[in-house]
Amino acid sequence: MKLAEVGLPRRPQAADLRWSIGLAALIGIPGLLFYLAMWQFGLNLGVQPSTLDQTWWRPITLTLSAFGNGFAEEVLVVGYLITRLRQLGMGENTSLIISAVLRGSYHLYQGFGGFLGNVAMGLIFGRVWQRTNRLWPLVAAHTLLDVVAFVGYALLRDHVSWLP
Template sequence: MVWLTLASSLAILSSHRLIAALLLLVSIGLAFFAHIINWQVILLLTFIVIIGGIHFYFKHNLILKISSEIMLIGCAVGLFIHLFPGFNNTKYLDKVIVGPQSSPFSMYFNFDKALIPFILLACLPTLFSSRPTKTATWRQWGLLVIAVPILLLVAAFAGGLGFELHFPTWLPAFILCNLFFVSLAEEALFRGYLQQRLTLWLGSPYLALILSALLFGGLHFAGGPLLILFATLSGVIYGLAWMWSGKLWLAVSFHFGLNLVHLLFFTYPVKMFIG
């Protein structure tokens, strides 16, 4: 119930913000009584609300606006890297092996990462929808769609993945978790906020695209150089989807689509090496 309520609030955040906020409050209450979060998180959320209020009501004061936004972004990044105590994120899968060639895989429902879009929306009202910084032809869009399976095929031929069909019983849970608590959270941070802000600051949408993709790839350092490379290339795909449309949900769709194709048709998360 906690996760369905939280996912519902995220699903309508771009169009019905008041209802989304009410659903978020309900999910926070449910999570507290289910011991998914504790009083430390309540204090953190109270602090975030206060800073968000300062950012909104004193937006004409440049010093307060900038300083409050920096604090909000610091909170968002802290939630992204699971820095703050008090979150007992639900481990839904514990070292399952989806196929004979796949390595063990664990999946968490992360309450902390799910809060990121709410914080970033307070910083940047155009998080979900902004004016496209570049236009693209239908042919370019077609190539971008094709780039998703091509990237996975290249990863397979490079040896990082293998070909393997899956249809696990926990697929609905994966869809819910990956769409709302992984893809949306990551795209909100790297494309909706970072790439959009860099585009405004640098005046170059392509430089903003490359920098955000490099940072996105760099945060996958734990998986080694090959994963960093492919995460960076996938970041370029997601960044182009955002740049050409101005729609965060479209970038999320590309991100989630790649993850879903990966799970269904390739070793997940990577190919198991037996030596």
């Protein structure tokens, strides 16, 4: 299977960037509020996205890590898994739900809220991919979400009281 077949051509299109920013905002803003609420109710653990010390290379490392997470997760859990489930004869909705629940299940280390939030993200990202067959927007949106979480947490953790 070639990457272009699952929506990852060599060159992203300009529209992919707009989709990325929109998806990152759609998931990130309510996602942060949901995470904090679930943490307050004891349904999420206090996740530390970064424990790196103050170094000049910390933002670079965190950004590369964010891209690696976004690329691997979207290619495998959306592009590859949903494609294979289709090939096995599963319908769009069934394959979407399986993919989203898988995504949520390997985020259970965050707590039940992390599971639910990632299932919601999986449903939205998976449906966007099913409709557009474009993975770049998902990879870039996921990267943006993780950069904000990783780098933002590292910059803010000692300066704001509401972060776990």
